[in-house]
Amino acid sequence: MNDRLAQLKLDAYRRYTGNPTSPKVANWNKAFFELYADSPLAERQARTVAYSLENEPVYIHPLERIAGQIYQIAEGTGAPDLSGVPEDPRWNDYAVTPVGSRLVAEQLPENSAYARFFCDGASPGHIGWDYGLMLGMGARGLVNKCRELSCCTEDEKAGEFYQGVEIVLNGLINWVQRHVAALREAAASETDATRKAELLEMAAVCERVPEYPATSFREAVQAFHFQHLAVMHENPFGGNGPGRLDYYLWPYLRPDLESGRITREEASELICELFIKLHERIGPADGWVEALPIGGRNPDGSSAINMLSYIILEVITDLKQTHPSVYVRLHDEAPEDFVDLTVKYITSGENRAQVYGDDETIAAVHADGVAIEDARNWTAGGCMEVSPQGCQCDLLFSFVHNVSRTLELILNGGCLLQTGERAIAQTKTLADYQNFEELYTDFERELQRELRIMLKRLDLYLGCYAKYRPSFLLSSMVHDCLEKGRSMNDGGARYMDYGGSGVGIPNVGDSLYALKRAVFEERKYTGQEILDALRADFVGHEQMRNYLWSLPKFGTDDAEVDTLVDRVLLSFTNILRSHRNPHGGHAKAIILGFVWVVSFGLETGATPDGRKSGKPLAHGLSPQGGATTKGVASAINSATRLSLKNVGGGAGMMWDIESDLATDACVKPILQTFIDKGGQIFQGNTIDLDTLLRAQECPEDYPHLMVRVGGWSARFVTLSKETQQEIIARNKFGR
Numbered sequence: 001m002n003d004r005l006a007q008l009k010l011d012a013y014r015r016y017t018g019n020p021t022s023p024k025v026a027n028w029n030k031a032f033f034e035l036y037a038d039s040p041l042a043e044r045q046a047r048t049v050a051y052s053l054e055n056e057p058v059y060i061h062p063l064e065r066i067a068g069q070i071y072q073i074a075e076g077t078g079a080p081d082l083s084g085v086p087e088d089p090r091w092n093d094y095a096v097t098p099v100g101s102r103l104v105a106e107q108l109p110e111n112s113a114y115a116r117f118f119c120d121g122a123s124p125g126h127i128g129w130d131y132g133l134m135l136g137m138g139a140r141g142l143v144n145k146c147r148e149l150s151c152c153t154e155d156e157k158a159g160e161f162y163q164g165v166e167i168v169l170n171g172l173i174n175w176v177q178r179h180v181a182a183l184r185e186a187a188a189s190e191t192d193a194t195r196k197a198e199l200l201e202m203a204a205v206c207e208r209v210p211e212y213p214a215t216s217f218r219e220a221v222q223a224f225h226f227q228h229l230a231v232m233h234e235n236p237f238g239g240n241g242p243g244r245l246d247y248y249l250w251p252y253l254r255p256d257l258e259s260g261r262i263t264r265e266e267a268s269e270l271i272c273e274l275f276i277k278l279h280e281r282i283g284p285a286d287g288w289v290e291a292l293p294i295g296g297r298n299p300d301g302s303s304a305i306n307m308l309s310y311i312i313l314e315v316i317t318d319l320k321q322t323h324p325s326v327y328v329r330l331h332d333e334a335p336e337d338f339v340d341l342t343v344k345y346i347t348s349g350e351n352r353a354q355v356y357g358d359d360e361t362i363a364a365v366h367a368d369g370v371a372i373e374d375a376r377n378w379t380a381g382g383c384m385e386v387s388p389q390g391c392q393c394d395l396l397f398s399f400v401h402n403v404s405r406t407l408e409l410i411l412n413g414g415c416l417l418q419t420g421e422r423a424i425a426q427t428k429t430l431a432d433y434q435n436f437e438e439l440y441t442d443f444e445r446e447l448q449r450e451l452r453i454m455l456k457r458l459d460l461y462l463g464c465y466a467k468y469r470p471s472f473l474l475s476s477m478v479h480d481c482l483e484k485g486r487s488m489n490d491g492g493a494r495y496m497d498y499g500g501s502g503v504g505i506p507n508v509g510d511s512l513y514a515l516k517r518a519v520f521e522e523r524k525y526t527g528q529e530i531l532d533a534l535r536a537d538f539v540g541h542e543q544m545r546n547y548l549w550s551l552p553k554f555g556t557d558d559a560e561v562d563t564l565v566d567r568v569l570l571s572f573t574n575i576l577r578s579h580r581n582p583h584g585g586h587a588k589a590i591i592l593g594f595v596w597v598v599s600f601g602l603e604t605g606a607t608p609d610g611r612k613s614g615k616p617l618a619h620g621l622s623p624q625g626g627a628t629t630k631g632v633a634s635a636i637n638s639a640t641r642l643s644l645k646n647v648g649g650g651a652g653m654m655w656d657i658e659s660d661l662a663t664d665a666c667v668k669p670i671l672q673t674f675i676d677k678g679g680q681i682f683q684g685n686t687i688d689l690d691t692l693l694r695a696q697e698c699p700e701d702y703p704h705l706m707v708r709v710g711g712w713s714a715r716f717v718t719l720s721k722e723t724q725q726e727i728i729a730r731n732k733f734g735r
Helices: 003-016 024-035 041-054 089-093 096-107 111-117 132-151 156-189 193-208 217-234 245-259 264-282 307-318 336-348 358-367 372-376 403-411 436-468 488-492 505-521 527-535 542-550 559-577 596-602 632-640 664-676 689-697 721-729
Strands: 291-295 325-330 354-357 378-381 385-388 399-402 498-503 587-589 681-683 706-708 713-715
Touching: 003 264, 024 041, 041 156, 041 217, 089 096, 096 111, 096 436, 111 436, 132 156, 132 217, 132 245, 156 193, 156 217, 193 217, 217 245, 217 264, 245 264, 245 291, 245 307, 264 307, 291 307, 291 378, 307 325, 307 336, 325 336, 325 358, 336 664, 354 358, 354 664, 358 372, 358 378, 358 385, 372 378, 399 403, 399 436, 399 596, 403 436, 403 498, 403 505, 436 488, 436 498, 436 505, 436 559, 498 559, 498 596, 505 527, 505 542, 505 559, 527 542, 559 587, 559 632, 596 721, 632 664, 664 681, 689 721
Parallel strands: 291 325, 325 354, 399 498, 498 587
Antiparallel strands: 354 681, 378 385, 706 713
């Protein structure tokens, strides 16, 4: 990083920590309820987005060569069309959340109990769009395409959609032209000749893109940045992200390098500045997570790893910031030096690395019903959520379910262990089951009942998203919205699938194995005795707890317990895949832990595997903390024994490695073994325990210490004490 970029990074940090404000919500309200209140709903929505974007502030910051910025984490920002505006009740009839919640209450009354004890709502986001369309066609080209399609249809709804897309694209063009004017004005008063030339060059670039197709790498980077800011203004939801930057920008960099128009060093500087600006927009929010997977394969199956992949990996390894979240796709033909650079990212990248076994991930996406060309072009949204880039509606990661709680309710007669409150109608308890299969049948039946309520709720919300948040700009870059004349949540997206996570699946498998052994096979304890111990959180039952904890666990390469974990996983995935929503889409499993490892653990009572009440649950499909007593090889064998091809949205795992073993020489064979055995997602910390403990005691001395939480990285001192303690107490893989 040169001196200019180092200073730019410091300035960016001061700006985003300086409490910036935004006029977004005020402008949104003004446009929707005043300026365009008499327009038809779709036109009213489009003109509101365009007006709000056109009136976003124009910033020309010193030292920057890439123009444009908005501040997502700022006073005055929000998503009125999603959640409304708390102090403005007029949104109650025009925003997804209030309208959807009323609709669900009226048409799905059983959701009330489910939501109280599990989850509610229908979260949007976590997708990538095909911004290659705007790079190649320009916003003006997309406008012209909408006009052509509109002339060829008599479908009134399609006509409204095309009109909405055109309005919002013109809003983007107008906002960018304000930057052109501001840059020229700044250049006119600039006394430094070098800076004046830079400002004029920036103005010339912005005059071309993103309105017209990019003709150089510099223009492509600028066009990408403006469209990304605009899409995130329209869709400010965590997990939405750029996706395959090296794939989309390489066709512009390669000819520039070959012609001598740009050097590798200059390209690296542009990427570094772009990353600084991406971080500046959302800097205070570590958990926002805008994913940028690099490497992998092209849609035709060839390797997509290119020089830009290397540049991006080098830049993010050196940058000490939490955004963007660069993930690496490693396939079987990845060059050795690229694998080595990936390993360096794991060991030296401030605990931010996440690596995908690309070929196994492609196989899982394809097995989930995605065409092979689209499956190879997968991206990750947010923590790790896999989907074909630019093809998916944005209910991709819309729910999370505590599977451990489902089992708890079956064992405890429908009541919570911690409070005794009744949650479901079940009255049988563990003491009433005569054999293991009877117990598992009731668990699976209840899991199915709960998930079907949730999926029916998503069906109702999907209609609300289609009507009240059409997302014209984002939809214009999602296949096949333009061809169908429908927005991405109104049947326009090529894949209208839902997705969500089941948390605690390894814990449930371990618990069922313990019950199978202790109650139904060895008859060491009765069901009533174990139930009494669970209700007492094992107080007075320490000998029983020691026995239960000593039984084989998922992660010890025990085929029987691994098979039970897999059975639970398949129960979850099969229930989801059996659903069909109004547009024919199904639901896919996306298994991750995120903050729910701690929060769901806190609300889950003691479990039959010997876990105490309130303790964290397992991360994704990783073995639970303390369970991997036979080392990392055995743990990998267990984890990759699962039916990972049934997890079409990504199977997340956490592999923390002891700091003294976190060398390139040690980590590389671990990573390669994981991928060779069919693992999908590899992540973990390589930090020593003493540093974490000191950071807890003296947080002021460690303001920038970063850790891998689970699908995302964060500054350790900003995390809750419970999350900090979970990271400290994790089992470290490597010994």
